[in-house]
Amino acid sequence: MLELTLNQVHKHFAAKHAVNGVSIKLNSGVYGLLGANGAGKTTLMRMISGILIPTSGSIQMNGRDISRMGERYRDMLGYLPQDFGYYPDFSAQEFLWYIGTLKGLSLPAAKGKTRELLQLVALSEVARKKIRTFSGGMKQRLGIAQALLNDPCVLVLDEPTAGLDPKERVRFRNLLADLGKEKIIILSTHIVADVEYIADQILVMKQGSLLMTGTVQQLTAAAEGCVWSCRIPAREVEEWNARYCISNLRHEGEWAELRIVSQERPGDQAVAVVPTLEDFYLYHFQDDLTVAAGAGIREVQ
Template sequence: MNLSIDSIVKRYRRATALDSVSLELEEGLYGLLGPNGSGKTTLLRIVADVLRPTSGEVRLDGVDKDRLGGQYREVIGYLPQEFGLYKEFTVIDFMLYIAALKGIDRRSAVERSHMLLEQVGLEGMEKKSCGKLSGGMKRRLGIAQALLNDPKLLILDEPTAGLDPEERMRFRKLLSDISGQKIVLLSTHIVSDIEMIAGELILIENGRLIGSGTPEELLEELRGQVWTAKVTEEEYGAFESALLNTNASAHPSARIVNVTRKGSGIEARILAEEQPLPGARPDEPGLEDLYLHCFKSKYEGRRGD
């Protein structure tokens, strides 16, 4: 199966949300990374056929989704960023209601609903009112309903919002298990959600595609630019002050990724093209480093935060 996103543009009156975004997706899990407001949700809504682009096409196996119509929507599973529930429904009633909207016969719907509720950790909650679910439970129910029709194209917008660490681990395992037979497009700004399961990353900022590739390929480009330095509090304070003084900084391209107190000193993780401090040693880059490197414009003026 192939999904082509071809020169997608979305304009509003005073802003361009997407600017000529093109992608070719095969079966597998794709992590769509970008800061809030970068255009991720707009792109997913267009792919999910709930928002029309200003120009460009989305094609499934070479056929424009608009020509496919209902056939296209039948193969989609979609979890929007803002997921609404009917509070008076029970969990199982809601699943069966969504199944009916998707044209799934009742016997299959009942069987699949119970299986999916177990997979997302909501077994035993079938008779619980949706209005009494916690935020994490509502998100898990949203994931379950997106999988009801066993979609070939699964679109998930910030799916782990509100989930605790154990729930997120369960979710990542579920996605890893199913992504071999589907195209899974997952939008997030939380790199840990996709660090271990995404086969390819798609980087988007200000409505533009700024990069894509496997995590290994993208991290290789950052090799030699991640440093760890063990310093005294005084040395760190002087370095941080130099970074904040944008007019006179000796390290204009350096950014502090993380700071950990070690005994009486400080261990700082720093992004820099050259050794930022005496004694700083090169370190292996990670996705958090990549995120800050690629989306540095969002963090200008907030160095050291």
């Protein structure tokens, strides 16, 4: 059984406290990391990947400190940063052969794994084309392939769906859902739908701290009674937008249908609706409101 444990992990950069006392235990599964820009998500993921050293605290894999495991931990790790480096004049297969050998695979093993992964990310037909000719989405799919080359136990993905079209995102989500049965997968994204459908647990970060953890159902339940639907004259939209957090707006001639995130009922005609994870995100971050912990949700002190 896999177990990745973070114990009071801090990271300071001069006067900036990027990560403040994060403690959590992760087992096999998919973990969605949500938070606004500057919440500390990338810093946390870089520490889990061994790129940054915590200012204090420890990160352990199966009871062993990753800083002492060295290469043994790197052999267990797959990492896709927001902007991964590549050689533009390499073909896709040459790049994966090269990365495979850096990760300790023999050339025959690297070639076999490359064929498998290029098929998996739908790049087989362009395996011999130069990476500089690839679109942004193709490069991102290549990045996902390189992260999987060594069949990692821990897979850390920072904004992995950037540049992917809807069909590619669905393919990627299905892949992660399958891989999460045997791996620890930590996924950071601004596209809430990417974690809403596949994450076993959501980790919510704010101002460097791990604020809350729970399943999608538990987190959305915490926002029940705070998401509303109402119909107003279209001429009043600007006024309502100034008063409330509007998560969705649809015009219907002289009328407008609004979806509003608010602790208080925004008018007599407003009807409570079932919240989504995006509603929860807006509720907790855009309005800077405190979401009470529901059953099964752990608030981190």
